[in-house]
Amino acid sequence: MVPLKEHRLLVINPGSTSTKIGIFDNERAVFEKTIRHDSDCLALFEQIIDQYTFRKQTILETLDHEGINISRLNAVVGRGGLLRPIEGGTYHVNETMLADLREGYAGEHASNLGGILAFEIASGLNIPALIVDPVVVDELQPVARISGIPDIERKSIFHALNQKAVARRVAAQLGRSYHDLNLIVTHMGGGITVGAHELGKVIDVNNGLHGEGPFSPERAGTVPIGELVELCFSGEYYAEELLKKLVGQGGLVGYLGTNDAVKVEEMIAGGNEQAKLIYDAMAYQVAKEIGAQSTVLGGKVDAIIITGGLAYGKEFVKKIMERVEWIADVIVQPGENELQALAEGGLRVLRGEEQAKEYGATGVLSPN
Numbered sequence: 001m002v003p004l005k006e007h008r009l010l011v012i013n014p015g016s017t018s019t020k021i022g023i024f025d026n027e028r029a030v031f032e033k034t035i036r037h038d039s040d041c042l043a044l045f046e047q048i049i050d051q052y053t054f055r056k057q058t059i060l061e062t063l064d065h066e067g068i069n070i071s072r073l074n075a076v077v078g079r080g081g082l083l084r085p086i087e088g089g090t091y092h093v094n095e096t097m098l099a100d101l102r103e104g105y106a107g108e109h110a111s112n113l114g115g116i117l118a119f120e121i122a123s124g125l126n127i128p129a130l131i132v133d134p135v136v137v138d139e140l141q142p143v144a145r146i147s148g149i150p151d152i153e154r155k156s157i158f159h160a161l162n163q164k165a166v167a168r169r170v171a172a173q174l175g176r177s178y179h180d181l182n183l184i185v186t187h188m189g190g191g192i193t194v195g196a197h198e199l200g201k202v203i204d205v206n207n208g209l210h211g212e213g214p215f216s217p218e219r220a221g222t223v224p225i226g227e228l229v230e231l232c233f234s235g236e237y238y239a240e241e242l243l244k245k246l247v248g249q250g251g252l253v254g255y256l257g258t259n260d261a262v263k264v265e266e267m268i269a270g271g272n273e274q275a276k277l278i279y280d281a282m283a284y285q286v287a288k289e290i291g292a293q294s295t296v297l298g299g300k301v302d303a304i305i306i307t308g309g310l311a312y313g314k315e316f317v318k319k320i321m322e323r324v325e326w327i328a329d330v331i332v333q334p335g336e337n338e339l340q341a342l343a344e345g346g347l348r349v350l351r352g353e354e355q356a357k358e359y360g361a362t363g364v365l366s367p368n
């Protein structure tokens with residue numbers, strides 16, 4: 001057998017308080033590190049985008065400190081950000097993408113830095129800069145775009161990178177192709193998104209950033225709209241305060257003052273009835289969303305996948321399973337493996353298994 005050519009990749013996943021980096025030789029991680037950023041230090045930057053020189057410097061210093069020679073890299077892969085809606089896959093970081101990321105075309109998000117950092121590092125080395133499955137991957141079917149009022153179109157903003165990577169991994173474990181299966185993938189982290197994956201396309205999913213679906217450790221999810229409009233005009237809150245209530249200060253944080261499910265489980269073990277009610281409600285809402293997505297797939301569901309940090313919570317997962325097991329087999333894959341997913345997306349392109357897509361000013365929507 002001809003040995004597989006060795007590709008070395010640097011992968012970069014910027015989060016709100018950290019930058020996770022990895023060096024991969026083919027699929028094998030030879031170095032991984034979570035670089036934590038002090039909140040006082042990040043507070044010096046007015047906007048997230050202003051942090052890129054600082055984060056680039058920190059990445060390069062870390063690699064240098066580890067004795068990793070970046071001139072041996074074949075590509076740099078970053079987590080993609082809030083871009084225009086695009087279909088899933090691996091994309092070249094091009095000028096149009098850079099302009100959208102720098103401008104914050106679809107809003108501010110730490111992952112906007114992923115493409116910029118990849119470009120900044122790769123261009124000095126004359127190697128490709130890529131992003132994989134950004135949060136704006138949009139494969140929604142036309143009926144899923146209709147919200148209920150003509151002024152608002154439903155958007156696809158979800159944990160596309162981890163959802164697709166886990167779906168591919170489970171498909172491989174089942175000896176099948178991702179493109180031959182109907183899956184419901186439930187990512188449960190700081191935000192929660194539940195996607196209906198039909199034959200490799202996410203034809204419906206709750207917008208996990210802007211108020212849809214189950215509430216989560218930090219986010220409100222869907223809330224009663226009449227009362228929300230009344231709150232908006234109550235004169236009690238500025239717009240920024242209300243937005244924070246929905247994203248950041250919502251969900252477990254709003255009810256229990258913590259985004260840490262492990263602490264919530266300790267509260268419950270200590271007899272805290274309110275904590276039990278809220279935790280039960282979060283599991284109930286997740287199960288309800290899975291039920292909704294099963295109807296999107298017409299009941300033809302090969303498996304339900306549960307992933308993300310909350311999937312480590314055995315009791316929490318049990319509560320969800322009790323309500324959805326009748327739909328299909330439930331496969332639990334705790335945590336997320338986004339660095340590996342970025343590396344695999346980059347490798348598919350370097351090996352010619354997939355062609356890198358070009359991002360355009362109109363985005364690249366999948367033909368549904």
Ligand SMILES: Nc1ncnc2c1ncn2[C@@H]1O[C@H](COP(=O)(O)OP(=O)(O)OP(=O)(O)O)[C@@H](O)[C@H]1O
Binds near residue numbers: 190192263
């Ligand atoms: N062993 C565990 N048992 C229960 N919950 C856990 C466990 N480990 C982590 N969690 C919970 O998982 C949540 C965080 O998940 P994760 O790390 O996937 O989120 P994130 O990466 O910050 O956000 P996102 O996935 O939305 O991008 C927290 O509420 C955390 O307390």
Ligand SMILES: CCCC(=O)O
Binds near residue numbers: 135157159209
């Ligand atoms: C829902 C998109 C990813 C995130 O910010 O949680």
